[in-house]
Amino acid sequence: MKLWKRIRYLLNRERFDRELQEEMRIHREMAEARLVQTGTSQEEARYGAMRAFGNKTLAVEDSRAVWTSYVETVLQDIRFGLRMLRKNPGFTTVAILTLALGIGANTAIFSLIDAVMLRNLPVKNPSQLVTFSDNPSQGVAMGLQLGQARYFSVPLYKYFRDHRESFEDIAGSESGEVELAVRAGGSGSSGSVQVELGKLVSANYFSVMGVKTVVGQTFAETDDEANAAPVAVISYAYWKRQFNLDRGLIGRAIDINTVPVTIIGVTPPEFFGERVSAELPTIWLPLHLQPQMMLVKSWLDNGEAYWLGLIGRLKPGVTLTEAQASANVQLSQLLTAQEGTKLTEERKKQIAECFVALAPGGRGLSSLRFSYSEPLNILMVVVGLVLVIACANVANLMLIRAHARKKEISVRLALGASRGRMMRQLLTESALLGILGGIAGLLFSVWSVPLMVSLVSSSAELPLRISPDAKVLGFTLTVSFLTVVLFGLVPALRATRIDLVSTLKGEIPPIGKRGMQPGLAKALVVAQVSGSLVLLVGAGLFLRSLVNLETQNMGFEKEHVLLVEIDPQIAGYQEAGLPALYHALEDQIRGLPGVRSASIGMESPLGGSESTGNISLEGRTPQAGEDMGVDTTTAGSQYFGTEGIPLLLGRGIGAQDGSGAPPVSVVNQSFAEHFFPGENPIGKRFSFGSRYEAPGIEIVGLAKDSRFYGTREKSSPLVFLPIYQMKGDFAYAGEVEVRATGNPSSIAGAVRAAIHDVAGNLPVTQVQTLGEQVAQSFKQERMISDLSTFFGLLALLLACVGFYGTLASAVASRTHEIGIRMAIGAQSRDVRWLVLREVALLVGMGLAIGLPASLGSSRLIASQLFNLTPADPATLAGAVIILIFVAGVAGYIPARRASREDPMVALRHE
Amino acid sequence: MLILRTLSRNSNHGYGIAQHIQQVSQDALKIGEGSLYPALQRLLLNDFVVAEWGLSENNRKARFYKITAAGRKQLAQEKRSFDALLVGIARVMETS
Secondary structure (H helix, E strand, O other): HHOOOOOOOHHHHHHHHHHHHHHHHHHHHHHHHHHHOOOOOHHHHHHHHHHOOOOOOHHHHHHHHHOOOOHHHHHHHHHHHHHHHHHHHHHHHHHHHHHHHHHHHHHHHHHHHHHEEEEEEOOHHHHHHEEEEOOOOOOEEEEEOOEEEEEEEEHHHHHHHHHOEEEEEEEEEEEOEEEEEEEOOOOOOOOOOEEEEEEEOOOOOHHOOOOOOOOOOOOOOHHHOOOOOEEEEOOOHHHHHHHOOHHOOOOOOOEEEEHHHHEEOOOOOOOOEEOOOOOOOEEEEEHHHHHHHHHOOOOOOOOOOOOOEEEEOOOOOOOOHHHHHHHHHHHHHHHHHHHHOOOOOOHHHHHHHHHHOEEOOOOOOOOHHHHHHHHHHHHHHHHHHHHHHHHHHHHHHHHHHHHOOOOHHHHHHHHHOOHHHHHHHHHHHHHHHHHHHHHHHHHHHHHHHHHHHHHOOOOOOOOOOOOOOHHHHHHHHHHHHHHHHHHHHHHHHHHOOOHHHHHHHHOOOOOOOOOOOOHHHHHHHHHEEEEEHHHHHOOOOHHHHHHHHOOOOOOOOOOEEEEEOOOOOOOOHHHHHHEEEEHHHHHHHHHHOOOOEEEOOOOOOOOOOOOOEEEEOOOOOOOOOOOOEEEEEOOOOHHHHHHHOOOOEEEOOOOOOOOOOEEEEEEEEEHHHHOOOOOOOOOOOOOOOOOOOOOEEEEEEEEEOOOOOOOOOOOEEEEEHHHHOOHHHHHOOOOOEEEEEEOOOHHHHHHHHHHHHHHOOOOOOEEEEHHHHHHOHHHHHHHHHHHHHHHHHHHHHHHHHHHHHHHHHHHOHHHHHHHHHHHHOOOHHHHHHHHHHHHHHHHHHHHHHHHHHHHHHHHHOHHHOOOOOOOOHHHHHHHHHHHHHHHHHHHHHHHHHOOOOHHHHHHHOO | OOHHHHHHHHOOOOOHHHHHHHHHOOOOOHHHHHHHHHHHHHHHHHHOOEEEEEOOOOOOOEEEEEEEEEHHHHHHHHHHHHHHHHHHHHHHHHHH
């Protein structure tokens, strides 16, 4: 009722005022008339009536005050606050931008963390899902894996599924994806072959994931029985791209690896499987199709082929810990049972070392999460620090402004404003700033989030849908609210505690001098300086570490090399025809203009996949525990020249090393040093397997060590085998490497055309330069170095603004003092020194705090650094010099202004 | 309380209220207009009185205030507590 009346008052305020004034006027007139009646003169009666009435304005004000409520004062405050902000566009812009950068950077990084690390899979009750390993790596392991089980065999999967006590159900799915040659028109159609990513899954996969189809259905239990008719479920993206959302597709057959497969369902648009990655499967197939889809021997009954990832759905009320306990028992039971009578003591020990580590599966498996969680956490700390610096900056600005507005505040207090009312006004103003900054920050993050995602992942198809969702929004608002409280309260508290008399008389003590808490403004600047130093040192370390990585001697020459990925296996080439294909390709490409050399091979340096095996040497039995593992890769003739890997001894692989010729190999330095220390390895022989088998493979060349599988690790023993001599999977090449005389990209078209001429049906899956491939492997380092540099410079800029603001304000309020000093003979040099001494003091204190803090925090990022100690003196010195230089510039401007002051003007000041 | 008491007989305008109180108290109580009008607004806000424009005895336009039922209740209550206060004060004064 009251509130309603008050609101009505607000709406009709003008009428109310008019009526009140009218009423009071009538009152006076009545009093006047009465006085006239009692015989007073007209004139005197009017004054008498006025006197009797008292302070009219006060009466009106008081009457009004009865009706006004907090709603109105808040509105008033907001209006006034907005006006004040408009009046100081410079201050407002800097403050809002500062906040926007701080809040925006935090929101952006948090959105990224949320998407990469916190977000759940778009499936039913994701919290019930459990993966049997949190390792996102994909592949196949032959033979028992010691330690944590990453992959599982089909028999192992079935055993787990049949003995599930804690789980409603357990699904098995291929740990990676398989490339499929798809003829979408079905067999016999003339359509071209496309490469799609497929995934082999158990029949219950979709029900375990809790995913329903948008059309059609998912697999039935019978779809995965041996000899069941081949069926597939496809992704919504593929349905849209290839079939234009045609509902009639269900029941139609497409041709996959020359097998006709009937499509029975389409998954919802948001579903992408359990693996968060850039390359998403588009076709799901039952496990029993594994031999036809992978084009290898059947692994369905092979207990030695570990290639599945398991994902289970917990029964309601069962915890992960309970499920974990039984899983390990089951693993060792089955492994023991598999060995049967062959079980040896040694094997028993090995089995005892095996374990399953169940992990919450609601967020899926993510190599991004796996590899980016540490950098992202570092970045979170970095942007947190940026936010703190930004807040300190805004607080400083507010402080300076409150200081400058002292007179206004004193007048208001003197006119009777209460301290609480003033505080509310000042707080409203800071809240306005905070809200505006929050909005600007949100806009900033909306713009910058896609940028950050592109830094993490180059593929647009990555299932990271980053939109500022409720969680992110809440986070931003909390940050901006805390910021407001943080920087609104302190200046408000201080601004209202003023000695009225001295202020009105014009004596404004300078900030940080006489009477005011001297520490605060300076402490803020010192905090900014030390925070910036920490960030600069971090950025410098990341930058130098990246430079170290990139300029290290890789052992190959990355310039001028073009890599063309091919896949003869998918194109259906038989093993016997491969050497001819390779020779034809090599000859054709070598004949192109602008090509210096070309070679076929499995991969080039930093290409990614790795295959390892144990070897044994001729005439030598390995000592117990000796590491006989080597990496192997395949290469064609001219491989070493093309990649720019120098040969130290012997020869490279030649065209003559064909299937009829004696088996040969080239090894790297690490191989030679590991197996033949101090000896010439040329002419030595080895073979794969645990026992040497004649004639073995002869070593004919020694290549320089190169960074082949990682840019950080030491080189490990590596064997290059002639691709023309290989059997089975190893016979299939992965790419053609071409060394150009000029820019490698310019010959890409010609190379593609040449491949098409030689083998029209051979799909080229990717073309890039070796330089790009190398840069790819530094992506994570580059991201963190770029971002930390950006934020470091941002922090520096903010500190610079804070520095300048504080000093400028200090100089302004000391004009009087400076004038006197100059009048009695101080030179402008002395005045400059006066101000710069302050600068030196503040920077000195900032460094004194910042240096130990930098040393402490850089130790935390030591694992991310390459060839660099966390206390790298050059980086520290560089950061300190940059900081001193910038602070000097920021401090010199007010210092010069002070020294240019005309003493007379300064003395007359105020 | 005084305003409500004044209005409990008949409705009156601001000047009339002030005059009435002054006369009845025989000039002992003078209500300053500075406090009269804010007080009236408070009464309006609390629904103890209502106001309407009308003509005064000598045909002047004036705003008349009229007590409401809630106003009378409030008056009775205030009178009770005021009486209690008076009694209290009187007792203290007698015992000294």
